[in-house]
Amino acid sequence: MPKSFAPVLLALLIISNALAKFTTPGCWGRNCLVQNDAGALCLQAKNDExxxxxxxxxxxxxxxxxxxxxxxxxxxxxxxxxxFLGPTIWPVPAPLPFAVYVCMTGRRSDDNGRYRTLCRTALHDDDVYNASAYDRACAVERPQTFVSDGCYTVPHKSLFDSNALTVLGGIVTVVTVVCWFLKPLKLLKGGWRYFATSRYGRRMLGVSRREELIPRAFDISLYPPGTVTRRQGNAGVDVRDLVTIAQPATALYRP
Known part of the structure; x- marks a missing residue:
């Protein structure tokens, strides 16, 4: 390699390293960027409000x-x-050809078990101390669903967290409403079954049983004998007057 190219390559190497320089720890407001044991830059958020x-x-x-x-x-x-444009070592172009944003998620140092995610505009490399970078920023109190750089551990969701309880409450409400609407249908179904299986219901529907269509023989035992026409203890009342069906004449009895 000619010696004349050595300074040029060295200058390009220095420039490329300078462009990819979002690895400097720093603090702004109550938030800080710190390095973990693996050397990754991580967010430590702190805000009482x-x-x-x-x-x-x-x-x-x-x-x-x-x-x-x-x-x-x-x-x-x-x-x-x-x-996605790149990780922390991604060089922010200068000048910016389009709007660039940086998002950060980390554990809150003032409240154990809580996390913060914030997004803001990115102006240039290492713009942590640039106050203009925070003119347009938004934050939410929640972690990521997956973390691979070791900055924090994603909390395991409990079965009885607020979201699960909300979903469970919705399911119970739907089941209650469905059961409330099915109850009249069950009563109607039971009434229809009682009508369809009764003797008169089968006759009306034309599905009477065979034995129900066979005429029954006349049973004379259902009527009192001819010699007993007065009820004991009430001589003025004829037994035949108490029978709603007219007593037919037979060989053994004549009215």
Missing amino acids: APSACSDEILLRLLDVHVHSNIGLSIAYYDERGH
């Missing part, structure tokens, strides 16, 4: 993209459409 409501549609979209990212980097760069 909940984040204010955010109305920036782009930042809200980026927050959702970063929280549900399958890449698992706690700090990452995105464009305004949510396309």
